[in-house]
Amino acid sequence: AINVTFLSFRTGFLGPKGKRIFLFFRGFLGSTAMVLLYYAYQVMPLADATVITFSSPVFTSLLAWIFLKEKYSLWDLLFTLFAITGVILIARPPFLFGSRDMGIEGSYTDHLKGTIAAIASTASAASTIVILRKVGKSVHYFLSIWYYAVIGLIGCVIALFVLNEWRLPQCGKDRVFLVLIGLLGLGGQVFLTKALQIEKAGPVSIVRTMDVVFAFILQILFLNHLPTWWTVGGALCVLASSIGTAIRKWRQSVKKAKQSEI
Known part of the structure; x- marks a missing residue:
């Protein structure tokens, strides 16, 4: 509350004029990514959806190349191919695998919908990270969270009224x-935003890969669902891509920092 009050006096709840458009899209894309991810969790196994979302560094590198003019090398292309391979192993499209029920939980239609939602969530999350890096420390991270929370709330309220689902369980x-x-999701956004402001994106991305490990463990312990070997293989491909991308970006930033000191 103190931070929000301080922000209202310093920049107003809308933030600096030159940064408002970035903050709006940060809030819109961030909340969209979260909604799509929750939908994916509902219609496909937890581990599958989590693994797909960790192809985010691939999208981040590509978008950073387009919008932030960061370098996109053959290594980035290789990591992209690894991530795509991992997603294919999880989605298991019939035109490649010849069957719709290769260890897939529930109907293949739901699995496909969940896969599409998870990929869209990943692209939205990657866009959010690029926006956060673009804004940097010029905007207080609580203001970024403020946009995320408010835009997400407004969007969800409108969607609930349209779908006539405005009721409690x-x-x-x-x-x-x-x-x-709500609390854990918002907390995750707060810590992620703060982490990206005080640390390079590489180390943050590497640490976040622990989400996949926790997803596998929690799925087994609480949902009593063992992941298939296809999911494990896809997870290894996506993790290799994610960690490789993060380490490469980290080394590049360290090298650039050393050169600037000379």
């Missing part, structure tokens, strides 16, 4: 879970 436990989703 009947079970009290589900209501608690609903509150926890």
Whole structure:
């Protein structure tokens, strides 16, 4: 509350004029990524959706090359191919694998919808990271979170009214879970935004790959669902791509920092 009050006096709730458009798209794309990810979690296994979202560094590198004029090399292309291979192993399209039920939980239609939603979420999240790097420290990170929360709230309220789903779950436990989703999701955004402001994107991306490990563990412990070997193979491909991209970007930034000191 103190931080928000301070921001209102310093820059207003809309932020600096030159940064408002970036903040708007940060909020819109960030909330869109979260909604799509939650949908993917509902219609496909937790580990599958989580692994797909970790192809985000590939999209980030590509978008950074386009909008931030960062270098995109053959290594980046190789990591992109690894990520695409991982996503294909998880999606398992019939025209490549010849069957719709190769270890897929539930219907293939839901699995495909979840895959598309997860990929769209990944692209939106990558766009958000590029925007955050573009804005940098010129905007307080709480203001970035403010846009994310407000735009996400407005969008969800409109969607709920349109879909006529404006009602609370009947079970009290589900209501608690609903509150926890909001709190933990917002907390994750706060820590991620702060991490990107005080540390290079490379180390942050490497640490975030632990999400995949936790997803596998939690899926087994609480959902009693063992991942298939296709998912494990896809996870290894995506993780190799993600970690490779992060390490390469990290080394480039360190090298550039050393050159600037000379």
